[in-house]
Amino acid sequence: RKQQVETRSVLKVLILGDGGVGKTCIMGRFINDQFEDNSFHTIGVEFLNKDFALTGKNYTLQIWDTAGQERFKSLRTPFYRGTDICLLVFALDDKSSFSNLSLWRQEFLHYADIQDPQNFPFIVVGNKVDLGQSSRTVNPEEIKQWCCYHGNPPYYETSAKTDVNIAEVFKESVQQWIKRE
Ligand code: GDP
């Protein structure tokens, strides 16, 4: 009998950003297609896998979320190392989470030991778009400027709650990674 050899790339995807921006909900939406309001905590679990096919190729996205340590700034080398794609997440109704994006990016580049920052596949994610214009405190122009200044990563506005652009973000991640190979 003929043996089928499956080729599958495993990509480590890191979700970074301030506590409360919706990182765990984004992961839950993508992995289980669910929105869990008192978001499940991934205590003792370092990552969750999700299989993903794109243009006939198979990928396993190994998605790393924090278990709340971001509040204590205690994420270090093992969490960051070997990352293929990094999602930088802020919430559209939380200005300081946007201001902190540069710090997250810097910290990541340092601890993951990235040699070529301008070409690393970052995706910028503005979450909670479902809250609407009236709660919005980060305007499109400043996001555009930020991206322009930081190597022009793709930018998506998402909602883990109402399922806006979540699958697209992960698809874009893989596309960015392919582009860079
Ligand atoms: P994390 O600390 O970044 O992991 O954030 P969580 O995923 O725990 O979410 C923090 C809070 O934001 C929770 O109360 C979620 O219900 C809420 N939340 C997460 N994503 C969304 C979203 O897309 N829209 C809205 N309105 N709330 C969200």
Ligand code: MG
């Ligand atoms: Mg979380």
